[in-house]
Amino acid sequence: MKRAVVLLSGGLDSATCLALARSSGFEPECLLVRYGQRHQVELERARAVARSMGVGAVREVTVDLRTIGGSALTADVPVPKDRPESERARGIPVTYVPARNTLLLALALGLAEVVGARDIFIGVNAVDYSGYPDCRPEFIQAFEALATLATRAGVEGERFRIHAPLSGLSKAEIIRTGVRLGVDYALTHSCYDPAPDGGACGRCDSCLIRRLGFQAAGVPDPTRYAAR
Amino acid sequence: MKRAVVLLSGGLDSATCLALARSSGFEPECLLVRYGQRHQVELERARAVARSMGVGAVREVTVDLRTIGGSALTADVPVPKDRPESERARGIPVTYVPARNTLLLALALGLAEVVGARDIFIGVNAVDYSGYPDCRPEFIQAFEALATLATRAGVEGERFRIHAPLSGLSKAEIIRTGVRLGVDYALTHSCYDPAPDGGACGRCDSCLIRRLGFQAAGVPDPTRYAAR
Numbered sequence: 117m118k119r120a121v122v123l124l125s126g127g128l129d130s131a132t133c134l135a136l137a138r139s140s141g142f143e144p145e146c147l148l149v150r151y152g153q154r155h156q157v158e159l160e161r162a163r164a165v166a167r168s169m170g171v172g173a174v175r176e177v178t179v180d181l182r183t184i185g186g187s188a189l190t191a192d193v194p195v196p197k198d199r200p201e202s203e204r205a206r207g208i209p210v211t212y213v214p215a216r217n218t219l220l221l222a223l224a225l226g227l228a229e230v231v232g233a234r235d236i237f238i239g240v241n242a243v244d245y246s247g248y249p250d251c252r253p254e255f256i257q258a259f260e261a262l263a264t265l266a267t268r269a270g271v272e273g274e275r276f277r278i279h280a281p282l283s284g285l286s287k288a289e290i291i292r293t294g295v296r297l298g299v300d301y302a303l304t305h306s307c308y309d310p311a312p313d314g315g316a317c318g319r320c321d322s323c324l325i326r327r328l329g330f331q332a333a334g335v336p337d338p339t340r341y342a343a344r
Numbered sequence: 345m346k347r348a349v350v351l352l353s354g355g356l357d358s359a360t361c362l363a364l365a366r367s368s369g370f371e372p373e374c375l376l377v378r379y380g381q382r383h384q385v386e387l388e389r390a391r392a393v394a395r396s397m398g399v400g401a402v403r404e405v406t407v408d409l410r411t412i413g414g415s416a417l418t419a420d421v422p423v424p425k426d427r428p429e430s431e432r433a434r435g436i437p438v439t440y441v442p443a444r445n446t447l448l449l450a451l452a453l454g455l456a457e458v459v460g461a462r463d464i465f466i467g468v469n470a471v472d473y474s475g476y477p478d479c480r481p482e483f484i485q486a487f488e489a490l491a492t493l494a495t496r497a498g499v500e501g502e503r504f505r506i507h508a509p510l511s512g513l514s515k516a517e518i519i520r521t522g523v524r525l526g527v528d529y530a531l532t533h534s535c536y537d538p539a540p541d542g543g544a545c546g547r548c549d550s551c552l553i554r555r556l557g558f559q560a561a562g563v564p565d566p567t568r569y570a571a572r
Contacts, residue, residue: 175411175412176411177407177408177409177411177412178406178407178408178411179405179406179407179408179451180405180406180407181405181454183403183404183405183406184403184405184451184454184455184458185458186454186457186458208496208499212496213454214453214454214455214457214458214495214496215450215451215453215454215457215494215495216454217494218446218449218450218453218454218490218491218494219447219450219451219454221446221450222443222446222447222450223407223412223443223447225442225443225446226409226412226414226441226442226443226444226446226447227412227442229414229442229443230412230413230414230442249493249494249495249496249498249499250493250494250495252493254493255490255493255494258486258489258490258493258494259490261486261489262446262483262486262487262490263446265477265478265480265482265483265486266443266445266446266477266478266483266486267442267443267477267478268436268440268442268477270477271436271477
């Protein structure tokens with residue numbers, strides 16, 4: 117089996133991405149990044165997701181992006197709530213974390229080189245998403261080109277491949293794919309602003325996109341929402 | 345004055361790079377990355393360098409690359425000593441840290457976006473260097489292309505510029521440039537394997553390249569070497 121580094125966040129997308137990496141025949145080396153996100157509960161959910169798919173060890177790297185800030189996820193900026201779709205479709209929201217996916221992929225690339233993997237999976241999606249620039253296919257392609265130039269393996273004639281298998285799927289299609297592959301979405305966490313007990317707010321963009329996804333997929337929504 | 349993020353390491357190159365950024369009219373926002381390097385003494389030297397050039401605050405981000413390892417700088421692998429130039433010119437040594445410059449530039453990019461800078465300075469050099477792939481001009485160019493795709497600013501039509509002003513200079517030329525700009529090289533630290541008191545070993549690749557650079561530049565070497 118070929119090894120692949122899989123970026124895991126605890127969310128619905130990365131869980132599906134991990135299931136797809138496995139079903140494509142890769143042996144996953146999961147990487148979790150504690151970057152100072154306000155929804156740190158996602159980290160333990162990510163471990164639960166990995167365990168549920170038989171992945172033993174998960175590698176965790178800590179990097180404190182709160183030193184840089186500039187996002188509602190890494191600074192004391194409120195997470196927007198109850199935004200209608202017309203508003204969500206416009207522009208890049210304050211939950212965008214500057215250069216986050218560049219950073220996550222850089223860490224994944226370093227790990228890939230160390231463990232001898234040439235494949236990296238990232239669960240970015242560019243259909244039902246928040247308009248983050250670093251989720252777009254052109255960004256992923258540019259990183260793939262960079263990866264080969266950046267590394268010892270690249271100098272030695274090898275190539276890295278960045279897999280973004282969810283890129284062109286709607287949230288409903290992602291959910292149907294995961295259900296088919298046996299993903300337990302009750303373990304996943306999407307909310308940007310969870311209650312202290314880990315319950316989802318149900319009102320941030322991430323919760324809204326997730327809820328609509330389950331509705332559109334015709335799959336019961338297993339999300340545990342916080343009591344209001 | 346235009347702001348620029350300057351990656352600082354405490355070494356000779358990044359000190360010169362900071363001096364060049366200032367002399368080009370930029371207001372530097374210095375970024376220091378504590379990545380688990382064995383030569384952590386470089387971090388306090390970096391602060392001393394910044395202070396000596398009148399830069400008040402230095403932003404420090406911690407990311408633990410020891411979790412990933414794979415390098416003599418971030419794992420328990422010995423730093424090679426006393427390698428002759430013929431050997432140093434061959435291949436990529438074990439002091440290469442997988443994807444380090446991709447990571448450093450990702451952090452610099454995030455900070456640049458937050459502080460409104462569109463210029464990033466990095467002191468990579470591709471003449472008297474250790475053959476690290478992520479010091480080459482083609483890597484820097486690829487990162488520049490990526491930066492625009494990765495960010496909100498890029499989506500909004502702005503461009504980032506990655507400045508690597510030392511790229512084509514020999515170590516002697518770098519030192520002469522720095523001397524002309526008033527860099528106090530006694531504050532800088534290059535050694536990969538310093539003694540507990542911070543003294544340079546004088547035998548690792550980085551020490552050898554530095555020592556030869558001062559010789560070739562005809563500049564007295566202010567390095568404090570450890571007692572053997």
